[in-house]
Every structure is written in structure tokens, then in C-alpha cells.
Amino acid sequence: MTERTFFLIKPDGVERGLTGTILARIEAKGLTIAAMDLRQVQRETAAKHYAEHAERPFYGELLEFITSGPVVAGVLEGPRAIAAWRQLAGGTDPVEKAAPGSIRGDFGLETQLNLVHGSDSEESAAREIALWFPGLA
Ligand code: CMP
Helix, strand or coil: CEEEEEEEECHHHHHCCCHHHHHHHHHHHCCEEEEEEEECCCHHHHHHHCHHHCCCCCHHHHHHHHCCCCEEEEEEEEECHHHHHHHHHCCCCCCCCCCECEHHHHHCCCCCCCCEEECCCHHHHHHHHHHHCCCCC
């Protein structure tokens, strides 16, 4: 079944010049990029995006980080796109959870600076796509 998911290349990924490498992995997997742009995240968008983490101790730092520089935001399409993109990204902690071969496993060292984001469910994907790409049907 074709699905859509939302992805971000976070400020650390853009800053480190990993945008091309990450997009190449997305394309090599066979996922289609349905929408994408480089943008500076407004604090209000970041707060809505990460609302479920509002009570976590790292929330303030997370908002600072995600608004600290440009991100690449986009929508991926394909069969089981949500799980496929999460597999490509790897677990949240790039050292303890992300397998070698995944983006975080290959390029990350810290949980906050974990390079990419992916929606974790159909509900999150719908919510995040509506927030970041309200014009997308
Ligand atoms: P992401 O998949 O975008 O979802 C929430 C983000 O919060 C996560 O990636 C990390 O960037 C960040 N995060 C999660 N846990 C921690 C933590 N323990 N310390 C710092 N940042 C975290």
C-alpha cells in the first residue's frame, strides 16, 4: 500500500553537508520525494511539531537546535514509506540504537544531533505533513 511520510534533514545534517548523501539513500531505497524544500524553521512550527515532547527535559534544547539553521523538509511516498524511512534513518540514539548502515548509525554520535527525523505512525505522518506542507493534497 502506498503511504506518505514526513522527513527532515536536521540542521546538523545540512551543516555537515550530508544532504546529498541522505537524499541518495532515500532515492536508492526506491522512495519517491513528493515534496521538499530548504527552510528556516520558525519556533512556532517547531513547537507544534515537537508538542508531544513538551514535558521532556530536553524540549527547550530541542527547539533551540531545530531552529538553529536551515533544515530540508519533505514528504516521501512509496509502499510502507513510514517504516521504510524509519529503517533508513535508524534508531533515535545513533550509537546505542541505530544499526550500522542506517543514516544515524553511520553518521551520528549524539541523540540530539541525530541528523534526520521521520514520522513514527500514520497519525504522525498525517499531522506532520499537514503542519509542514499544508498545500499538499
Ligand atoms: P526525533 O526523531 O526528531 O524526535 C525527537 C527528537 O528529540 C529526537 O529525534 C532527538 O533529536 C531528540 N531527543 C530524543 N531524546 C533525546 C535525549 N535524551 N536528549 C536529547 N535529545 C533527545
